[in-house]
Amino acid sequence: MQIITISREFGSGGRELGKRLADMLGFDYYDREIIAGIAANKDLDARFVENVMDAPPVWQTVSLTYGHSFALPTVQTLQTDLLLEQKKILEKIAQAGRNCVIVGRNADIILADYLPLSIFVCASMQSKVKRCIERADASEQLTPAQVERNIKRIDKGRSRTREIISGGKWGDRSQYNLIVNTTDWQIKQLVPAVAQFAEAWFQQRN
């Protein structure tokens, strides 16, 4: 079985790259499905789950949105609980034995035993802001400065979560097989080259 994991800076196009890669290779694709699975198993709202796992600070949101449970655990306990649930879901995906691309969720760490090809996707702040604004719904008209603050907040959360899970530094070259900086690229033009990396990886791994 072949697993490709994609970690990414918010707005870098990592999700698009992952989706296109899965399409090209005929692999399954997992992204929001994992958060949705955690939310369903834990009877929580998916957006809340994403917030707790990805984007601290979350203290102020807990009492308002902590779903259907009557006990009100600390955020840390809750985060640990959700991370364990995420681990279960990722392992279930891997055990199904189908080739797949998994975006986010530190799947490269959690599924390290399956020897995934681990990719990190980044871009310049200017390029990320541009992409976010282009992709935004008409309803969410943010200024570039607001978008930049969002990007920084979300990536800070991802960075902290990775540290909790692996002790490793998010986005650091020591942590991944490949880092792709999408700044001056059209994502779709990158796909065949990344696919060839994947092919070489799974060939030599066997």
Place this chain on the structure above:
Amino acid sequence: MQIITISREFGSGGRELGKRLADMLGFDYYDREIIAGIAANKDLDARFVENVMDAPPVWQTVSLTYGHSFALPTVQTLQTDLLLEQKKILEKIAQAGRNCVIVGRNADIILADYLPLSIFVCASMQSKVKRCIERADASEQLTPAQVERNIKRIDKGRSRTREIISGGKWGDRSQYNLIVNTTDWQIKQLVPAVAQFAEAWFQQRN
């Protein structure tokens, strides 16, 4: 004209990757030739030039080995002088207009106007130490600990030189189009995929 630049951690296999890539693509290849050119133009010893440019501290070596000149400039003046000479040589290479792979020398910064594909090659310390020991001459039998110290010293020098030239952080993902971590690879298996990145890069750049 197409230029591929390769920066690399010492022992990561970046030079081998660059050489194989040049062979595969039919590109010219530049590596030690640049240091040799600086040394020849400045009437200095090539190893000394490399030391001054790459691997501080060099204070103790200056008075012993500073070639045929009678004036004894400070190491900083000397380094600046050599960096300027390096710039001249790199620009001459670029102006020749032939496709090429250039390993090291911060060519991605110096030749930024030529829109090179900029690659950084890294590997785990264990992997780098192993590679260095495998490649060493029979005459230089160093212990793994000595090799590791060498790697750290050389990379510290490269890091400082990059900061002087660009203000940018050596090896940071923001600085390159692509970072390849060779830890679990055979270099030759990486070459076709990197070549495909290059092809896509030059295609969309035009």
